[in-house]
Amino acid sequence: MRVVFVCLGNICRSPLAEGILRYLVAQKGWQSQIEVDSAGTGAWHAGEPPDRRSIAVAKSHGVSLDGQRARQVTDSDYFESNWLIAMDKNNLSTLERRSPTRGTQARIELLMAAPRGEHQDVPDPYYGGDQGFEEVYQLVWRGCEGLLEQIEQELNR
Numbered sequence: 001m002r003v004v005f006v007c008l009g010n011i012c013r014s015p016l017a018e019g020i021l022r023y024l025v026a027q028k029g030w031q032s033q034i035e036v037d038s039a040g041t042g043a044w045h046a047g048e049p050p051d052r053r054s055i056a057v058a059k060s061h062g063v064s065l066d067g068q069r070a071r072q073v074t075d076s077d078y079f080e081s082n083w084l085i086a087m088d089k090n091n092l093s094t095l096e097r098r099s100p101t102r103g104t105q106a107r108i109e110l111l112m113a114a115p116r117g118e119h120q121d122v123p124d125p126y127y128g129g130d131q132g133f134e135e136v137y138q139l140v141w142r143g144c145e146g147l148l149e150q151i152e153q154e155l156n157r
């Protein structure tokens, strides 16, 4: 199973989602079964580490974003992933438009889509304050818990 989280810049939201799902997967001891990555629809921040505010909020909850570097989504993400998980509806529509279509296996979904959430976006916190990052953290944590349950059901099928 391979999961790639996708936001716009791959420096704020999707790095948090990657760190949180890795943390939850490690808690269950499933690292050999579930591969986790993240990417951005845009390339402006390629090569950069996550935003320091994402690193800080993750750290305050015991989650590490060490070693992460931003990158843009590639065709391989569509061919080699089971899930491409978008943070908001803009990311979702960009991913759908960009799809190389033939032979892709990835399912493209919103992180907070039912049954995991309430069909809401994870808001872009880039231009806001620290409180926005805490809210994003809480939303992404809930979304990742739900996603892991869904993945677990599929692994057991």
Ligand code: 4NP
Pocket (backbone or CB within 6 Å): 007, 008, 009, 010, 011, 012, 013, 014, 044, 124, 125, 126
């Ligand atoms: P992200 O946040 O998509 O959660 O990584 C953003 C990061 C950078 C920009 C926008 C959103 N930007 O415009 O540079």
